Amino acid sequence: MTLKVLIPGIRKITLLAICLFLTQIGIYAELSYSLLQKEAKRMINSIVLSGDTLNRPSVLDTVCAVESKLDFVEFNFVPAHPDSAELRRFYLKGHDATFGKWTYKNSVTYSNLEKGNYQFILESEKGVQTIYLYIAPSLNGYLVSTVILLLVAVTGLLLLKIGFKKGAKRKLFPFHRDSIAPLLQKYLNQPTTETAEYRKLAQRRSIKYEKATVLFADIQGFTKIVEHMNPETLIDELDRFFVHFDEVAEKYKIEKIKTIGDAYMCAGGLPEKNRTNPIEVVMAAIEMQQFMQKTGEEAQKDGKDFWELRIGIHTGSVISGVIGRKKLSFDIWGDTVNIASRMESSGVAGKINVSGVSYQLIKDFFVCEYRGKMPIKYKGETDMYFVKGIMPHLSDGELGKRPNEEFFTKLQWIRYDDIEEVVLTKMKTELPASVTYHNIQHTIDVCTQVEVLGRAEGLSSKNLLLVKTAALFHDTGFMVNPQHHEVQSVRIVREMLPHYGFRKNEIETISQLIMATESNAEPNNLMEMVLKDADLDYLGRADFVPLSLKLWEELCEHNGKMSQKEWNKKQFAFLSKHVYYTATAKKMRQVNKKMQLKKIERLLK
Numbered sequence: 001m002t003l004k005v006l007i008p009g010i011r012k013i014t015l016l017a018i019c020l021f022l023t024q025i026g027i028y029a030e031l032s033y034s035l036l037q038k039e040a041k042r043m044i045n046s047i048v049l050s051g052d053t054l055n056r057p058s059v060l061d062t063v064c065a066v067e068s069k070l071d072f073v074e075f076n077f078v079p080a081h082p083d084s085a086e087l088r089r090f091y092l093k094g095h096d097a098t099f100g101k102w103t104y105k106n107s108v109t110y111s112n113l114e115k116g117n118y119q120f121i122l123e124s125e126k127g128v129q130t131i132y133l134y135i136a137p138s139l140n141g142y143l144v145s146t147v148i149l150l151l152v153a154v155t156g157l158l159l160l161k162i163g164f165k166k167g168a169k170r171k172l173f174p175f176h177r178d179s180i181a182p183l184l185q186k187y188l189n190q191p192t193t194e195t196a197e198y199r200k201l202a203q204r205r206s207i208k209y210e211k212a213t214v215l216f217a218d219i220q221g222f223t224k225i226v227e228h229m230n231p232e233t234l235i236d237e238l239d240r241f242f243v244h245f246d247e248v249a250e251k252y253k254i255e256k257i258k259t260i261g262d263a264y265m266c267a268g269g270l271p272e273k274n275r276t277n278p279i280e281v282v283m284a285a286i287e288m289q290q291f292m293q294k295t296g297e298e299a300q301k302d303g304k305d306f307w308e309l310r311i312g313i314h315t316g317s318v319i320s321g322v323i324g325r326k327k328l329s330f331d332i333w334g335d336t337v338n339i340a341s342r343m344e345s346s347g348v349a350g351k352i353n354v355s356g357v358s359y360q361l362i363k364d365f366f367v368c369e370y371r372g373k374m375p376i377k378y379k380g381e382t383d384m385y386f387v388k389g390i391m392p393h394l395s396d397g398e399l400g401k402r403p404n405e406e407f408f409t410k411l412q413w414i415r416y417d418d419i420e421e422v423v424l425t426k427m428k429t430e431l432p433a434s435v436t437y438h439n440i441q442h443t444i445d446v447c448t449q450v451e452v453l454g455r456a457e458g459l460s461s462k463n464l465l466l467v468k469t470a471a472l473f474h475d476t477g478f479m480v481n482p483q484h485h486e487v488q489s490v491r492i493v494r495e496m497l498p499h500y501g502f503r504k505n506e507i508e509t510i511s512q513l514i515m516a517t518e519s520n521a522e523p524n525n526l527m528e529m530v531l532k533d534a535d536l537d538y539l540g541r542a543d544f545v546p547l548s549l550k551l552w553e554e555l556c557e558h559n560g561k562m563s564q565k566e567w568n569k570k571q572f573a574f575l576s577k578h579v580y581y582t583a584t585a586k587k588m589r590q591v592n593k594k595m596q597l598k599k600i601e602r603l604l605k
Helices: 003-025 027-035 139-166 177-187 193-202 222-228 231-251 277-301 335-345 356-362 405-430 440-456 461-473 485-500 504-515 526-535 544-559 564-577 583-604
Strands: 044-049 052-055 063-067 072-077 088-093 107-111 116-124 128-136 207-220 255-260 263-268 308-323 329-333 352-355 366-376 380-390
Touching: 044 128, 072 116, 207 277, 207 335, 231 255, 231 263, 231 277, 255 329, 263 277, 277 308, 277 352, 277 356, 277 380, 308 335, 308 356, 335 352, 335 366, 352 356, 356 366, 356 380, 405 440, 405 461, 405 485, 440 461, 440 526, 440 583, 461 485, 461 504, 461 526, 485 504, 504 526, 526 583, 544 564, 544 583, 564 583
Parallel strands: 063 128, 308 352
Antiparallel strands: 044 052, 044 072, 072 107, 088 116, 116 128, 207 263, 207 308, 255 263, 308 329, 352 380, 366 380
């Protein structure tokens, strides 16, 4: 082996050592920026590092190097124009697993970041910007790193020497992409595809779900079929069934857990918690049985073996988590899983067997037949029911096979509670402290009054749901920008509601309802009248004075200072012109509103 053979190996190990060294002192981050790409659009307005603000600097806007441990780092985004607020999402590589959801936030803060390399990636509808953040180790960290680098260099040279003697350079020093990928992943934060997938799976840490619905499906007589069926045909058939089950589970946002031989297991209500999972799991079970029955009928016509399915369902608490080291797998545990398995084994081919607990949660949607009790070890006895189909008045043609519009409306009313919980939690954490009137309590008041007025005015169940959903979202825009907040609220609606099963035309109706709450907008229909009256219900309430003071305080904060006298004039002018649109609101609030007007008039004198 000549010197020409040694030189490439020495060069590669030297480059690796240099990269590792540069990574430790923070220079690698700057080289990464210069060698990779420059961002076309500046989207970061300033960066706050433990109290020190970097206001749009020319170099540190793209590379930030700091020493020791940060108390916090805050990225402030360039404000968007009020009329064209941008959706944004961000991702701190090295800390977050992936991008978060699209949002209207103008800043984000990370605290107690450990030493190492990070990349803050900000995306919007108009561009992408990356900030390279490096937190240097302490002096002791440098010393340890230097010792490690020297050991790497010495070890590398020894390997080269052995390779020279044995003539086995390629075996002892295989510097190809496959072998260097783990090093890059470990030292330079460049994950391989496999580790990225594993990391994503491993994030599903152990979580307890109080209300999940577990489904077990098992093919009846599978053992007998296996004995005389061609293996390839058998696998093809199983694959066809399970692929269809996967599609059904995805349709109803149910999590597939695993398949064991001819058994299929899935669960609703995780990883995203929701209240509708018992109904959705039963709907999925009905579709699975319909598919198997149709397949069986076709097989019988051709004189082939046909497959029948037993399904068992139970609702309760489960614990989810990831197990394994080399091969990770997501699974769930608990009595709920065991009882669901017993429901399946105690069932009948071609039928859906549910527990008494699940029955209580689905009985308003499905026709069920009681079939007795089953003993459960350490749990006593549980009732069992066969699901016969969808309630006639909730199904197309009253056949009990496919849900109709009334079914979906009824389901959406349950789903509304999930939406309300998410929205109110979001408002609680993201509304500025300066929003003293258009806060959570105002949103709750408007939602309550919408239901009172809507029912009194005879709105249909579906229209009432749309108006109440609009009321829930109508002030969410204050989380983004108090000016033209209705526009921002509509953006949030269009981002969130598709995830909760709302159709395009329903989302458009809700958006129009929100825009109708603008102060100068006139309502065009009864739904808009109900929302307008509910939004200004406080004008005729006994707590008008304290609420109007909160509104005055909020306006002073966002629109500039205003004296008490100026505010009273503004209120008097508004109340003088204001009218309630619905007969119910006029009856409930008109008299009190006139009394408030007289009080303000006396104050002006």
